[in-house]
Amino acid sequence: MRLLRLSPSLPLGFLLLFLSSVSAVLARAEEEDPTIRTMEEFSGYPLRESPYWVADSLSSLSVESENLQKLIDELASFSDTPAPSVTRVLYTDKDVMARRYVKNLMGLAGLSVREDAVGNIFGRWDGLEPELPAVATGSHMDAIPYSGKYDGVVGVLGAIEAINVLRRSGFKPKRSLEIIVFTSEEPTRFGIGCLGSRLMAGSKALLKALETTVDSQNMSFLDAAKYAGYAQDPVDLMSVFLKKGAYAGFVELHIEQGPILEEEGVSIGIVTAIAAPASIKVDFEGSGGHAGAVLMPYRNDAGLAAAELALAVEKHVLESGSIDTVGTVGILQLHPGAINSIPSKSHLEIDTRDIDDERRNAVMEKIHQSATRIAKDRGVKLAEFKIVNQDPPALSDESVIRAVESASKDLKLSHKLMISRAYHDSLFMARVCPMGMIFIPCYKGYSHKPEEHSSIEDITNGVKVLALTLAKLSLK
Numbered sequence: 001m002r003l004l005r006l007s008p009s010l011p012l013g014f015l016l017l018f019l020s021s022v023s024a025v026l027a028r029a030e031e032e033d034p035t036i037r038t039m040e041e042f043s044g045y046p047l048r049e050s051p052y053w054v055a056d057s058l059s060s061l062s063v064e065s066e067n068l069q070k071l072i073d074e075l076a077s078f079s080d081t082p083a084p085s086v087t088r089v090l091y092t093d094k095d096v097m098a099r100r101y102v103k104n105l106m107g108l109a110g111l112s113v114r115e116d117a118v119g120n121i122f123g124r125w126d127g128l129e130p131e132l133p134a135v136a137t138g139s140h141m142d143a144i145p146y147s148g149k150y151d152g153v154v155g156v157l158g159a160i161e162a163i164n165v166l167r168r169s170g171f172k173p174k175r176s177l178e179i180i181v182f183t184s185e186e187p188t189r190f191g192i193g194c195l196g197s198r199l200m201a202g203s204k205a206l207l208k209a210l211e212t213t214v215d216s217q218n219m220s221f222l223d224a225a226k227y228a229g230y231a232q233d234p235v236d237l238m239s240v241f242l243k244k245g246a247y248a249g250f251v252e253l254h255i256e257q258g259p260i261l262e263e264e265g266v267s268i269g270i271v272t273a274i275a276a277p278a279s280i281k282v283d284f285e286g287s288g289g290h291a292g293a294v295l296m297p298y299r300n301d302a303g304l305a306a307a308e309l310a311l312a313v314e315k316h317v318l319e320s321g322s323i324d325t326v327g328t329v330g331i332l333q334l335h336p337g338a339i340n341s342i343p344s345k346s347h348l349e350i351d352t353r354d355i356d357d358e359r360r361n362a363v364m365e366k367i368h369q370s371a372t373r374i375a376k377d378r379g380v381k382l383a384e385f386k387i388v389n390q391d392p393p394a395l396s397d398e399s400v401i402r403a404v405e406s407a408s409k410d411l412k413l414s415h416k417l418m419i420s421r422a423y424h425d426s427l428f429m430a431r432v433c434p435m436g437m438i439f440i441p442c443y444k445g446y447s448h449k450p451e452e453h454s455s456i457e458d459i460t461n462g463v464k465v466l467a468l469t470l471a472k473l474s475l476k
Contacts, residue, residue, distance in 0.1 A: 058410055060169035061467055063460045068161050072459075075101060075141065075157065076149035085450040088143040090184040090195075091119075091228040098141055102156060102181055109160050110167065111179065117236035118225060120196040121181035125163055127173040127474060133248040133433070134176035135473045137162070137466060140185030140196075140425060148452025150442065154459055155253040156181050162253075162467040173474035175248055182425040189215050189224070191388065193277070197425035199240040201432055207237055247433040249400055249473045252426045253466045254437060255454050259445030260418065267461050268408045268415035269439030270401055274430075275324065276357045276393035277423045278364060280350040282309065282371055286380035288336070288344030300379040303334045303343030308378075312370035313350055316363050325354045325363060326421065345383075355393050355419055364390070394427045400436030400473070407468035413461055422447075438465055 078098040081087040088094050103121060106113045111123035124134065139155025159179045166173070183196030190213050192198070198206050211234065213221040225231035256262075261269050286302035310329040317327035331349035350367065354360035368385055375382040401417070408415040420426075420437060429435050440462040443453040 058468075061165055061411075061464050062168060063161060063165055063463050065456050065460045068157060068459065068463070069456045071105065071157050072149060072153060075153055079143070081146055084148075085146040086143045086149045087145045087147070088141065089145070090142055090186075090189045091224040091230075095142060096228050099181075102141065102160075105157070105160050106179065109163050111160075111163065115230070116240045117231050118196055118199060118240055119183045119228065119230045120200065120240065123160070123163075123179040125167075125173065125177045127176040129174055130176050132175045133245060134178045135173075135470055136178045136180055136247045136250045136429075136433075137252065137470060138178075138180035138182065138425075139252050139254060140182045142184055142186050142188070144186050144188050144448055146450060147448045148446070148450055150255050150452050150454050151257065151447050152185060152254070154255055154440070154454060154462065158253045158459060158463045158466060161463050162470060165463065165467040166471060171471055173471070175474040175476070177470055177474055178247070180250075180425075185425055187279075190221055191279075193279075193389070193423065194425050194428055196240075197428035199237065200242045201428040202241045210237065242432050244432060247429075248476070249397070249434045249436070250426065250429040250432070251400055251404065251436045251438060251466065251469055251473070252424060252429075253462050254424060254439060255442040255447065255452070256439040257422045257442065257445065257447035261416075261439060261441035262443065262445065264416070265414070266416050267413040267440070267458065268404075268465055269418045270396075270404045270408070270415055271420045271426075271437035271439060272396050272401060272417050273355050274394045274396075274420045274423055274427045274437070275326075275353040275355045276360055276391055277351065277353045277427075278360060278390040279388040280348075280352070280364065280367065281384060281386045281388055282306075282348040282350065282382075283384040284309075284346045284375060284380045285383045286344055286346075286378070287342070289342045291340040291342060294342060299342060301342055302346040302380050305374050305378045305380050306332055306334070306343075306346035306348050308374050309348060309367070309371055312374070313352075313367055316366040316370070317352070319366075320354070320359055320363055322354065322356070322359060324356070324419065324421070325352075325359060327352045327363065327367075353421060353423070355421075357390075357392050361390070391423070391427065394430035394435065396436040397430075397434030399476075400434050400469075403469045403472045404436055404438055404465060406472060407465045410468060411461070411464055413465065436469075438462055438469070 076086050078094045079086045080094050103113050106123035111125055113123050115121050137159045140152035141156050185194050187193040210221045222231055284302040284305040286300040313327045317325050328351045329348055333347040334343040335345035352360055352363055371382055371385055426435050426437050440458045446452045
């Protein structure tokens with residue numbers, strides 16, 4: 001090897017520049033594994049201490065957008081209601097068919113597929129160091145009655161496409177990458193939202209409740225799960241629990257379900273916190289009677305008690321002083337439900353949310369006080385005031401926020417930090433590992449209705465950000 005002789009009269013700055021260039025060249029020459037170099041160049045994160053890496057592979061992030069839209073449309077066909085609506089309820093035949101469809105897509109993407117006792121689906125791409133905790137992504141694909149085809153589904157099919165994007169680019173993950181399709185994010189059938197992720201986060205209260213939980217047709221959760229091929233033994237449910245740190249990180253791609261990104265013309269929302277949800281069930285019992293024969297001063301109308309409480313929910317939420325506090329009476333049922341009969345019973349289900357659980361809990365207490373007062377004033381019985389769930393809010397982890405932000409900048413996509421006022425499986429994954437979310441715009445903020453829509457351009461942007469974020473996190 002021919003050595004270059006340096007004159008001692010050369011300036012010090014030149015010598016330092018020369019030596020740093022030599023060390024960079026030697027570092028490159030000493031690399032024995034070209035795969036490592038590819039990962040470093042692609043992600044911008046070195047796998048070892050080295051002065052040389054180049055984040056110069058963004059042009060290789062190619063999303064097959066037309067095919068992705070086709071898959072979204074095909075998955076929407078597994079529905080119990082006609083298009084454009086989608087109805088896909090937990091453990092029904094359409095749900096089981098949709099699960100098979102997605103598991104097949106995972107297999108075609110080269111993922112190893114497994115399911116747990118309640119039907120959470122996992123598709124794993126083994127990394128170069130598979131013994132390390134994996135980086136996870138995913139969402140849900142169940143759909144409330146007469147909803148749209150993008151809620152949850154973008155985060156499932158988009159995750160599969162993100163893996164395909166990375167494979168096509170030649171990327172090799174250090175940590176394994178795993179897609180999770182969560183069971184029953186929607187509370188449609190058994191009144192329990194995020195059922196699969198709650199169990200994964202180790203909810204013993206839910207585990208106990210599922211022993212006696214039934215649906216509106218009086219079918220037990222366990223029987224429904226067995227019908228779909230899961231939970232053959234109730235003892236199996238505990239196997240769903242995950243230990244804290246089971247994953248190195250989790251990031252969920254989702255439509256915003258609100259109008260902010262579209263109205264502001266921003267491509268990517270980076271979620272910093274998820275609002276804390278709580279659910280309340282209320283029953284009033286009064287005296288029924290003929291709508292014409294019982295005069296107004298002598299009535300004990302359970303229906304009017306429910307109506308008054310519904311207005312009280314709105315009043316207490318507005319009095320909280322924060323725009324982040326919301327409340328909804330999503331269900332109000334009257335018995336016997338005849339136009340010429342005074343309601344003898346009423347049933348309400350109330351949803352309250354806030355990013356501040358103390359403020360939300362104060363609203364819930366005021367709702368309880370109002371229910372008690374209304375029952376007394378109207379001469380009806382407050383037969384039940386039950387808090388079904390009262391979950392704490394979740395904060396996104398700074399490391400995931402930074403990775404999503406970095407990916408958005410690398411891809412030159414406009415982005416902003418924002419709060420999720422809808423809850424997601426990410427809320428419970430935050431109890432397992434560092435968590436974050438990526439939002440994309442949706443038309444007029446519509447969701448949970450057939451008009452729900454995100455453009456394929458916005459979905460493509462979301463998939464690219466997800467792919468690059470997964471790449472960055474997998475190399476840590």
